[in-house]
Amino acid sequence: MEKIRGFERLTTADDSINLPIRATKGAAGYDFEAACDVVIPTIWKKGIGTALKAALLGEKLLTDDTMLKQVKPVLVPTEIKAYMGENEYLQLCNRSSNPMKNFLLLGNGVGVIDSDYYDNTNNEGHIMFQFINFGLTDKVIKKGERIGQGIFLPFLKADGDESTTDRTGGFGSSGK
Secondary structure, three states, rough: OOOEEEEEOOOOOOOOOOEEEOOOOOOOOOEEEEOOOEEEOOOOOHHHHHHHHHOOOOOOHHHHHHHHOOOOOEEEEEEEEEEEOOEEEEEEEEEEEEHHOOOEOOOOOOEEEEEHOOOOOOOOOEEEEEEEOOOOOOOOOOOOOOEEEEEEEEOOOOOOOOOOOOOOOOOOOOHO
16 A cells, blocks of 8 residues: 555654544544653743743843743654655644643644655654643643644645755754
8 A cells, every 4th residue: 555644653662652543533633642751841930930020120131041941842752753745744733722721832833744854864753742831830741641733734836936955854954
């Protein structure tokens, strides 16, 4: 059978990692699970809380990016990679319950997994979700917990598109 689109475990993943599945026959998204336990710290401990307090008290904020580093999104590994057609991508979306129940937002709003991300040399195409926790306490994501969903979608190219560059890395490599 010819492979058109789907999911595989990374070569380093163990058999306990579940491939994404749709929860119902009408679901558009394939549910991804966390591959390990991860703590997503609340943004209020440092960073935004510190900046807000300083602003309210009229204090000068730090000139370096220390506070920004403290509110950086946390990557949650899935140990899954996706293959698809050349004119398709996998859209990573938050679970609808995450903001309401877990106070988690995707740091990038929506993730885009390009078709050439699959089996790249840096990370084999490892799909990870990046989260920011706006809740008042740290959030622990447990291995096997559903964290987000992926939706395969086609895309169109503009007239005169002549991109010939090949991907040379993994996560965030196309912007380098």
